[in-house]
Amino acid sequence: MLTLLQADPTQFPDLPAEVDSYHELFPVEAMPSAGGLHKPHMGYQASMYKATHIKTGIHYCLRRIHGFRLSNTKCMAFVELWKKLSHSNIVQLKEVFTTKAFGDNSMIFVYDYHPGCETLLSRHFSPDQSGYSDPFINDTSTPRPYSYQKNNLLRHTQNNKLPEPLIWNYIIQLTSALRVIHSSALACRSLDPTKIIINSRNRLRLSCLGVMDVVMHETNSTINHVTLIQHYQQEDLTSLGKLVLALACKSTVAVQRENMSTALDLVGRTYTPDLRNLIMYLLASQQRRSVTDLMPMIGARFYTQLDLLHQHADSLDDELSKEVQNGRLFRLMVKLSMINERPDFNMESTWSETGDRYMLKLFRDYVFHQVNEDGNPWLDMAHVVQCLNKLDVGTPEKISLISRDEQSVLVVSYAELKHCLEQSFGELANSSMLHHDLSGTTIVPE
Numbered sequence: 001m002l003t004l005l006q007a008d009p010t011q012f013p014d015l016p017a018e019v020d021s022y023h024e025l026f027p028v029e030a031m032p033s034a035g036g037l038h039k040p041h042m043g044y045q046a047s048m049y050k051a052t053h054i055k056t057g058i059h060y061c062l063r064r065i066h067g068f069r070l071s072n073t074k075c076m077a078f079v080e081l082w083k084k085l086s087h088s089n090i091v092q093l094k095e096v097f098t099t100k101a102f103g104d105n106s107m108i109f110v111y112d113y114h115p116g117c118e119t120l121l122s123r124h125f126s127p128d129q130s131g132y133s134d135p136f137i138n139d140t141s142t143p144r145p146y147s148y149q150k151n152n153l154l155r156h157t158q159n160n161k162l163p164e165p166l167i168w169n170y171i172i173q174l175t176s177a178l179r180v181i182h183s184s185a186l187a188c189r190s191l192d193p194t195k196i197i198i199n200s201r202n203r204l205r206l207s208c209l210g211v212m213d214v215v216m217h218e219t220n221s222t223i224n225h226v227t228l229i230q231h232y233q234q235e236d237l238t239s240l241g242k243l244v245l246a247l248a249c250k251s252t253v254a255v256q257r258e259n260m261s262t263a264l265d266l267v268g269r270t271y272t273p274d275l276r277n278l279i280m281y282l283l284a285s286q287q288r289r290s291v292t293d294l295m296p297m298i299g300a301r302f303y304t305q306l307d308l309l310h311q312h313a314d315s316l317d318d319e320l321s322k323e324v325q326n327g328r329l330f331r332l333m334v335k336l337s338m339i340n341e342r343p344d345f346n347m348e349s350t351w352s353e354t355g356d357r358y359m360l361k362l363f364r365d366y367v368f369h370q371v372n373e374d375g376n377p378w379l380d381m382a383h384v385v386q387c388l389n390k391l392d393v394g395t396p397e398k399i400s401l402i403s404r405d406e407q408s409v410l411v412v413s414y415a416e417l418k419h420c421l422e423q424s425f426g427e428l429a430n431s432s433m434l435h436h437d438l439s440g441t442t443i444v445p446e
């Protein structure tokens with residue numbers, strides 16, 4: 001449903017009808033009020049839109065960096081690397097281009113669209129979650145007493161403690177993404193709770209990938225970014241440590257330098273030593289760290305995660321197999337409906353009422369228009385499903401089809417009915433201009 005949302009032109013008069021190969025733009029987040037500015041994003045204003053690809057109809061997420069001129073195309077090498085990177089915990093980058101469609105020079109990053117996601121910040125650190133609002137937050141000049149910070153953090157951790165298995169679940173997903181990113185000689189550079197999206201099943205995805213490489217390359221073109229990658233990768237690991245610490249304390253205040261040791265104490269008291277050790281390792285920025293060193297720390301929790309994923313995949317398989325059956329019956333019903341009571345075909349007004357088609361018409365009555373002894377409608381889904389399945393298979397079982405005036409009875413097998421259906425649909429398909437079925441595959445009339 002979310003993918004079908006369309007913007008109301010009166011509400012968003014400034015939205016262009018088309019941007020490069022995309023149309024039907026819809027702001028993913030509230031647009032700033034008239035005269036207001038979008039939030040700054042590494043020095044640039046940024047906004048997010050859902051959009052539809054004009055040719056394929058596929059939905060994408062466009063991240064627009066306002067007022068950005070690309071004068072150096074060297075950074076596009078990073079874009080190519082990001083485009084090739086595919087992983088279940090990252091939002092796939094599709095393409096990057098510049099556009100004047102918004103009336104300025106904008107840079108557009110096109111990503112896969114994941115409907116119904118929110119950011120990790122809004123899931124776990126939103127201001128309306130009890131205990132998050134910090135009375136000092138709006139007045140940075142007011143000194144924050146140490147005891148206040150400590151008590152506040154204590155209150156947070158005790159009242160809003162996230163279950164430890166959930167935190168390890170996040171760690172496994174995030175390290176999994178970092179592992180492929182770092183092994184592709186790239187760095188995430190935006191590992192913070194506003195740039196990680198999460199769906200209702202706790203699947204995390206790193207978003208905004210590649211933006212820093214383009215924007216920072218541009219503003220700092222003298223620096224050789226390739227030589228800095230290792231440095232950025234180390235920063236990713238520090239950011240991961242901060243993120244896990246913030247999650248464990250359920251507070252972004254925990255990662256402020258002056259609160260860190262209190263926060264680590266709290267983690268030690270609230271969670272297993274393994275979690276604290278992992279955070280300590282990640283925050284030890286004076287030593288060289290690697291994402292692969294985290295694997296032994298995760299240990300057997302990995303198997304738990306794998307088992308949960310397999311269970312989920314099994315339940316999806318079950319659901320999918322039901323849908324496959326539904327699809328099969330749906331196609332059968334479409335064929336029947338296309339034949340039954342067709343007003344005319346090849347100038348023949350009685351085509352659907354004679355021969356094979358007459359039997360199919362009586363069969364339609366037999367399946368869908370049964371009545372009970374009192375003449376009232378008899379609505380039995382199991383009867384419908386059973387009949388359609390027998391028709392699809394073409395069983396030798398015979399049924400009696402009664403004419404509407406009840407003057408004649410035709411005894412016919414499902415195999416014969418199936419033959420009638422295929423013959424009649426074949427005639428229709430042969431004379432239609434488009435020899436395609438509803439799934440887009442060519443119909444070869446039998």
Ligand SMILES: Nc1ncnc2c1ncn2[C@@H]1O[C@H](COP(=O)(O)OP(=O)(O)OP(=O)(O)O)[C@@H](O)[C@H]1O
Nearest residue numbers: 028039048061091111112113114117118119194207
């Ligand atoms: N690929 C995506 N598919 C669907 N929704 C997304 C996608 N990427 C981000 N979003 C959603 O778009 C919204 C805005 O994302 P954005 O990255 O701008 O976060 P933000 O919290 O507004 O951070 P910032 O203030 O730094 O821009 C968020 O609600 C996020 O859940």
